[in-house]
Amino acid sequence: MKSMEEQGIVTTFEEMAGVIARLGILPLAQLIPEHPSVNGLTKAENWHTGSELDPWAWRARFPGEGLAGYGKFIRKKAILVSREWFPAFAAAVGSVQEIEERYNNGLASREAVVLLQIIRDNEGIETRELRALADMKVKEKKTAFDNALTELQGTADIVISGVKARLNAEGVVNGWNSTSFETAGHWMQVNNLSSFEGSREEAAAWLQSAMTDVWTPAAIAWIRKVMSW
Structure with a gap:
């Protein structure tokens, strides 16, 4: 069957x-x-x-x-x-370097550094608030904002927590739901997952097995x- x-x-x-x-x-x-x-x-x-x-x-x-x-x-x-x-996947696609070091080595964008720091300080933050705190609400900065979020997901620095309803000042749902983000480490901790014990190569080998x-x-x-x- x-x-x-x-x-x-x-x-x-x-x-x-x-x-x-x-x-x-x-x-x-x-x-x-x-x-x-x-x-x-x-x-x-x-x-x-x-x-x-x-x-x-x-x-x-x-x-x-x-x-x-x-x-x-x-x-x-x-x-x-x-x-x-997920622990092995995060280890296999992530970097052993902190993002500030990656930025200094030309391996991360400035926007990614800014966004990751904000997300670390506000786990589960939704997109609209994240753009505001990063001073990237203007239309001209939307592409850089979206690219930085995708960059951080591609290196498993962050994950999508879920979606949150957008509320107006009166607390009433207003508009489309908004995606929220948290660090991968925080998501793992909250869900009782331990980090992969091993190198990037060992993590990749674990996944392939x-x-x-x-x-x-x-x-x-x-x-x-x-x-x-």
């Missing part, structure tokens, strides 16, 4: 949680060759409905319930990484090349 992934009929949050736990890494949309995605496993008519079957709403529940880290981790695309795999029985050879070859493992 074909697996749920092969049939393409994942309809509930709990079923998708099982898929993520089994595969370790699952993109929101198709990205990895011969590898499932949330979009590909679910029914199009369930998206953006606001119901319990809405996969778009699930993306915030996974990190919120400590089941998976979430962020634009690979090629600037949204990815879910299971709680079991975990992929052996559940990923296709094509998918493993792709991620090894893309992530330089």
Whole structure:
């Protein structure tokens, strides 16, 4: 009998949680060759409905319930990484250098340094407040702001905590929900996960070993090349 992934009929949050736990890494949309995605496993008519079957709403529940880290981790695309795999993943894609050192070595942008410091001081901060504290609310700075956030996710310095409703001065929901961010270390600590004990190379080796029985050879070859493992 074909697996749920092969049939393409994942309809509930709990079923998708099982898929993520089994595969370790699952993109929101198709990205990895011969590898499932949330979009590909679910029914199009369930998206953006606001119901319990809405996969778009699930993306915030996974990190919120400590089941998976979430962020634009690979090629600037949204990815879910299971709680079991996340410590090794963060070690494999992250840097041993502090961001200030990376900036001095030309490996990080000034905006990323500023945003990371603000997020460290305000874990779970939402996008609008983050832009205000970073003095990047003007339209001309939006691209630099978005790029810096993506940069920090790509090095697993931060994760997407979830989404928060935007409220007006009277406390009434006003406008689209806003994405919130926290450091990867904080997310792990809150969810009782320990940092990976080992080097970046050892973390990458751990992940590839975990992929052996559940990923296709094509998918493993792709991620090894893309992530330089």
